[in-house]
Amino acid sequence: MTASQTRVPRSSEMLDDYLLSEEQLESMYRYMLLSRRLEERMMTLNRQGRADFVIAGAGQEAAQVGAGMALKAGVDYAAPYYRDLGVMLVLGMSAREAMLNALGKLDDPNSFGRQMPSHWGSARRRVLTQSSVVATQLVHAVGVALGAKMRNDPIVAFASCGEGSTSRGDFHEALNFAAIHKLPVIFFVENNGYAISERTEKEMPVPHVADRASAYGIQSAVVDGLDAIAVYQTVRPAVDQARRGAGPFLIEAKCFRMWAHSSDDDHRRYRPREELENWASRDPIALFRQRVEEDCLFPPEDLDAIESGVEVEVRAAAKWALDQPDPTAEDMYGFIYREGDDG
Amino acid sequence: MAEVSVIEAVHETLDEVLAADERVFLLGEDLEAGGVFRATDGLSAKYPGRVLDAPLAESSIIGITIGAAHYGQRPIAEIQFADFIHAGFDQLCSEASRWSWRTRGEQYLPMVVRTPWGGGVHGGQHHSQSIEAYYAHMPGIKVVAPSFPADYRSLLKAAIADPNPVLFLEHKRTYRLIRQEVDGAPAEDRIGKSRITRRGDDLTVFAYGLMLHESLAAAEELAGEGIECTVVDLLTLNPLDRETILEAARATGKVLIVHEDTLTGGLGGELAGIIAEHAFEDLDAPIRRLAGPDIPPIPFHEVMETAFMPDRTKIAAAARDLAAY
Numbered sequence: 127m128t129a130s131q132t133r134v135p136r137s138s139e140m141l142d143d144y145l146l147s148e149e150q151l152e153s154m155y156r157y158m159l160l161s162r163r164l165e166e167r168m169m170t171l172n173r174q175g176r177a178d179f180v181i182a183g184a185g186q187e188a189a190q191v192g193a194g195m196a197l198k199a200g201v202d203y204a205a206p207y208y209r210d211l212g213v214m215l216v217l218g219m220s221a222r223e224a225m226l227n228a229l230g231k232l233d234d235p236n237s238f239g240r241q242m243p244s245h246w247g248s249a250r251r252r253v254l255t256q257s258s259v260v261a262t263q264l265v266h267a268v269g270v271a272l273g274a275k276m277r278n279d280p281i282v283a284f285a286s287c288g289e290g291s292t293s294r295g296d297f298h299e300a301l302n303f304a305a306i307h308k309l310p311v312i313f314f315v316e317n318n319g320y321a322i323s324e325r326t327e328k329e330m331p332v333p334h335v336a337d338r339a340s341a342y343g344i345q346s347a348v349v350d351g352l353d354a355i356a357v358y359q360t361v362r363p364a365v366d367q368a369r370r371g372a373g374p375f376l377i378e379a380k381c382f383r384m385w386a387h388s389s390d391d392d393h394r395r396y397r398p399r400e401e402l403e404n405w406a407s408r409d410p411i412a413l414f415r416q417r418v419e420e421d422c423l424f425p426p427e428d429l430d431a432i433e434s435g436v437e438v439e440v441r442a443a444a445k446w447a448l449d450q451p452d453p454t455a456e457d458m459y460g461f462i463y464r465e466g467d468d469g
Numbered sequence: 470m471a472e473v474s475v476i477e478a479v480h481e482t483l484d485e486v487l488a489a490d491e492r493v494f495l496l497g498e499d500l501e502a503g504g505v506f507r508a509t510d511g512l513s514a515k516y517p518g519r520v521l522d523a524p525l526a527e528s529s530i531i532g533i534t535i536g537a538a539h540y541g542q543r544p545i546a547e548i549q550f551a552d553f554i555h556a557g558f559d560q561l562c563s564e565a566s567r568w569s570w571r572t573r574g575e576q577y578l579p580m581v582v583r584t585p586w587g588g589g590v591h592g593g594q595h596h597s598q599s600i601e602a603y604y605a606h607m608p609g610i611k612v613v614a615p616s617f618p619a620d621y622r623s624l625l626k627a628a629i630a631d632p633n634p635v636l637f638l639e640h641k642r643t644y645r646l647i648r649q650e651v652d653g654a655p656a657e658d659r660i661g662k663s664r665i666t667r668r669g670d671d672l673t674v675f676a677y678g679l680m681l682h683e684s685l686a687a688a689e690e691l692a693g694e695g696i697e698c699t700v701v702d703l704l705t706l707n708p709l710d711r712e713t714i715l716e717a718a719r720a721t722g723k724v725l726i727v728h729e730d731t732l733t734g735g736l737g738g739e740l741a742g743i744i745a746e747h748a749f750e751d752l753d754a755p756i757r758r759l760a761g762p763d764i765p766p767i768p769f770h771e772v773m774e775t776a777f778m779p780d781r782t783k784i785a786a787a788a789r790d791l792a793a794y
Binding site: 203237238240241245247248249254255257259262265266267268269270271272273274276277283295296299300302303306460461462463464466 | 523
């Protein structure tokens with residue numbers, strides 16, 4: 127059950143100020159909330175000793191959902207990174223599936239308990255399987271785009287990463303090749319200011335990751351990653367132009383990591399308290415709600431209903447997932463090689 | 470009747486698979502100009518847009534190959550010299566090798582990475598090395614290292630048809646040195662199979678690449694002395710053909726393993742382990758390994774390079790000792 131099922135359908139007509147319809151705006155809010163509530167629940171399960179590990183995107187939902195909604199789900203390819211629960215939800219992953227993944231259950235569609243949580247992958251949703259090695263996925267997206275260009279398929283490859291990943295050689299190699307061959311790749315950098323404990327100043331001497339794009343001849347933009355609507359309005363035209371053959375585009379969304387790097391990290395060791403306090407007033411989900419309320423798009427009670435619907439959905443998904451089967455020892459075997467022909 | 474060299478076999482096969490399947494394309498450095506060993510000579514003009522020069526960046530050559538294979542193309546990457554492949558180690562070992570495993574086969578990679586390896590060309594540390602052990606260690610990557618032109622043709626085709634990542638090793642010293650009448654020659658078309666190339670009762674030699682040819686030359690010489698060798702062409706280094714390896718070891722009870730790669734952690738250790746574990750009671754002598762000495766790379770100067778590499782003389786000497794045990 128989803129929150130929207132209990133309510134009057136929204137109009138699908140585009141609102142000029144938003145470049146989004148009421149229906150899409152409502153989805154945007156719902157996806158962001160769903161991502162946050164799922165991660166909160168996962169963290170609770172971790173503290174209860176029922177989930178081994180959580181790595182979250184809390185604070186980055188606006189960037190993830192705004193960017194994800196600019197893609198054609200099921201058509202475009204995505205190579206997201208481990209914080210991108212928001213992207214995965216937009217691309218069709220359910221709350222139940224997210225919980226199966228968080229618990230490493232046998233039926234987790236991402237890796238069937240074979241990988242740590244948040245290492246996404248879905249053949250039918252066109253999400254490339256990914257590892258913990260950062261930036262490798264950017265090159266894979268370039269390969270997908272090369273294949274698509276060779277076949278004249280009008281798809282876009284979306285590759286996202288944190289700003290920490292942009293120090294790796296694969297980031298630079300990916301940008302360079304995509305630019306040389308004018309490939310339809312969207313590089314989406316969620317700059318949350320930290321690579322675990324290292325602040326951006328320790329990672330690069332230029333203020334913006336986007337500054338690096340011009341050296342490769344790639345168009346770029348910096349966008350407020352706390353503003354889902356602005357992110358959508360930036361990513362969507364880039365996706366459209368890439369699909370038309372204009373080449374790659376890099377978008378840097380300035381984000382904020384609300385939580386520690388992972389459930390195994392304590393960011394109070396390296397982050398000033400004022401920083402966390404200052405940012406607390408800039409929760410992207412609250413900012414979104416404030417804007418649509420101020421613009422009188424949705425009455426508060428409707429937004430409250432979405433919230434309570436999401437709460438119910440997340441609790442039910444967690445309860446359900448806990449009862450699903452765990453892998454057995456034998457489940458580690460098999461599929462080392464694909465058998466038979468090349469399909 | 471056609472006698473072809475190793476490099477001609479590779480070139481012909483690439484031409485053939487490009488013609489047969491629109492999804493096949495080549496990616497690597499200097500390929501449009503024909504490649505430094507001429508493996509892609511003329512193919513760029515013959516197949517426009519399907520022979521692509523890559524920037525000098527091995528990690529992305531392999532990573533882009535992964536992405537394109539995932540998309541449904543049939544990419545063949547070339548790493549110009551195997552010595553430079555390690556920049557793509559992460560992409561091969563942390564990504565390609567487990568693409569299928571971590572999705573329970575829902576996602577898979579029909580991709581090939583070709584690369585010239587091996588010494589004997591005065592190439593020094595970064596144009597002569599044996600890199601197979603690093604990659605053969607990794608479940609999920611098939612590693613193929615043929616010796617004869619006919620096998621180069623059949624196994625390269627098999628690699629391209631395989632839905633898994635295949636590292637296809639081409640011994641660069643043999644590119645023009647080894648020629649074969651390929652019509653009617655044995656041609657293995659199954660990855661994962663070794664071949665008993667010569668049969669003799671006194672001892673069994675395991676080798677691949679240039680060392681297979683040196684081992685056959687040594688066996689010929691020894692036959693003149695009354696020592697008869699079984700010689701096994703491993704062909705695939707991962708997964709190993711345990712059945713043939715054990716059969717050949719048991720047949721003579723004496724085993725000599727030859728490789729150019731340095732001794733410690735080389736493939737010989739794994740072969741010796743398999744044989745010791747499963748054929749111990751059939752052995753009549755300790756397993757002997759003849760390998761490059763444990764110095765970091767292969768040296769440049771001819772005198773040192775010759776001293777580094779096993780060859781027919783050293784193989785024959787080791788075999789004589791073993792036969793006399």
